[in-house]
Amino acid sequence: MKIQFDDNYFMKKAIDEAKIALSKGEVPVGAVIVADNKIIARAHNMVESLNDVTAHAEILAITSASNHIGGKYLKNCSMYVTLEPCQMCAGALYWARISNLYFGASDPKRGYQVLGTVLHPKTKVSAGILKHECKELLDKFFISRRSLN
Amino acid sequence: MKIQFDDNYFMKKAIDEAKIALSKGEVPVGAVIVADNKIIARAHNMVESLNDVTAHAEILAITSASNHIGGKYLKNCSMYVTLEPCQMCAGALYWARISNLYFGASDPKRGYQVLGTVLHPKTKVSAGILKHECKELLDKFFISRRSLN
Numbered sequence: 001m002k003i004q005f006d007d008n009y010f011m012k013k014a015i016d017e018a019k020i021a022l023s024k025g026e027v028p029v030g031a032v033i034v035a036d037n038k039i040i041a042r043a044h045n046m047v048e049s050l051n052d053v054t055a056h057a058e059i060l061a062i063t064s065a066s067n068h069i070g071g072k073y074l075k076n077c078s079m080y081v082t083l084e085p086c087q088m089c090a091g092a093l094y095w096a097r098i099s100n101l102y103f104g105a106s107d108p109k110r111g112y113q114v115l116g117t118v119l120h121p122k123t124k125v126s127a128g129i130l131k132h133e134c135k136e137l138l139d140k141f142f143i144s145r146r147s148l149n
Numbered sequence: 150m151k152i153q154f155d156d157n158y159f160m161k162k163a164i165d166e167a168k169i170a171l172s173k174g175e176v177p178v179g180a181v182i183v184a185d186n187k188i189i190a191r192a193h194n195m196v197e198s199l200n201d202v203t204a205h206a207e208i209l210a211i212t213s214a215s216n217h218i219g220g221k222y223l224k225n226c227s228m229y230v231t232l233e234p235c236q237m238c239a240g241a242l243y244w245a246r247i248s249n250l251y252f253g254a255s256d257p258k259r260g261y262q263v264l265g266t267v268l269h270p271k272t273k274v275s276a277g278i279l280k281h282e283c284k285e286l287l288d289k290f291f292i293s294r295r296s297l298n
Binding site: 047048050051052053054059062063066067070071072073086087088089090091092094095096115116117118 | 196197199200201202203208211212215216219220221222235236237238239240241243244245264265266267
């Protein structure tokens, strides 16, 4: 019997990625990409490790998923990401034509929604999945950073 | 005596990159990043070659320039790119805090300006450098693609 995993299950896997980022001193954001009820890519923010602003979890996950699929479009795929994507990542999701975007915490300052970035018209968005757990990690990170300064 | 190169010179180098993309069957877009009157990164669109929507010339050039500098911010750098950046690439330039963005041809459909993407407030933008040469390459590509279908 094939087990059907739910949205919370996949978001927890994205949170696991965010925790890896946190352990490396990165802003804790994690993402997984799912196709046919299976995780085909997982990634966490690596901006500091790679010294590269483009190394957001979503960008790395898109590259990894495309590599897995052998194609550039993620049409029957879903992304679960712990934080609302920024302009850059939403722009990448637009090009990838991803079917579903699920995000946890909102980003009222630099999230794509407030800045008006356009997703592909076929992308369905669900916000707020396990948002407290996702936000808690981010708060923990920024509080620890403030105490260092 | 140190030769000071001008904007046309650097845009021509970006056009050279776009021509390499064209020769590979890619949408012909090229970019260079300049610091202190020297090219520190050059890249062309590789979306088809890499099967990856994130492999735009600008993203590849930012990664390359950051690697060269050993830092994630491109504060005293200028990007010359043959086509107006999309949302994704403008979002990446926002994070990189690039000082100057020079682009050739405009993209009234998918360019960052019409879609409202926000660049960093310190980024100065100049549009239209060698725009005819930049656009000519793109037109050539799309005409050849149409004749194949």
